Amino acid sequence: MTAPKRIGVLGGTFDPIHFGHVDAAAAARRALDLDHVLLMPARVPPHKAAVPLASAYHRFAMAALAAADRAELRVSDVELEQPGPSYTSWTLDRLARAGLRPAQLFFIAGTDAFAEITAWRDYPDLLSRSHFVVVSRPGNDADRMPQRLPTLAGRMHAPHGTESTTAADPTRIWLVSAPTRDVSSSTVRACVERGHAVDRLVPATVAAHIARHDLYGRPLGERLA
Secondary structure: OOOOEEEEEEEOOOOOOHHHHHHHHHHHHHHHHHOEEEEOOOOOOOOOOOOOOOOOOHHHHHHHHHHHHHOOOOEEOOOOOOOOOHHHHHHHHHHOOOOOOEEEEEEEEEHHHHOOHHHOOOOHHHHHOEEEEEEEEOOHHHHHHHHHHHHHHEEEEEOOOOOOOOOOOOOOOEEEEOOOOOOHHHHHHHHHHHHOOOOOOOOHHHHHHHOOOOOOOOOHHHHHH
């Protein structure tokens, strides 16, 4: 019998996608033996006040370019095709309606983002709709998460090789302590606006797309004028 697929889900604004995202996806895949990771650009980020500077079209295109030469990455428009905020709980519900069981899904988040999990919509119920994979960010190691969220410490585990994900298994919070590059989307945008190269911050194909379409090259006010 073929084993059920183990699918990672990495959501984000991806404005633009960068090597920190790519590193987190790769670390989660290695630690939990995932078949692949879905990159899901958000239509409307629910936890950010600022509107994305790049359109949904460009953010999806950049995610697709980042995934193009990496067999473990795929891109999904599940959140882009839905109106309104891209809540994680709603996305997991859509994946469940598509036939994916909670034991098959591994929602990936950086330590900074997961530290705010108690403010996410449908918390704590959403923790039963997927495994959660918390990946270290520079200066914020995943191993410290039990101290930051002591009420969830009992659900947290360090992965040790291939973990069981049968339908009967409870969903867990997996702590992946791995290096990820110190880069953020805001850093990339600031570098582009100042005319600096971003080749070390984003995949080359993404850098070329940004340059070709003049994304982030001028302050927002000038672009809207």
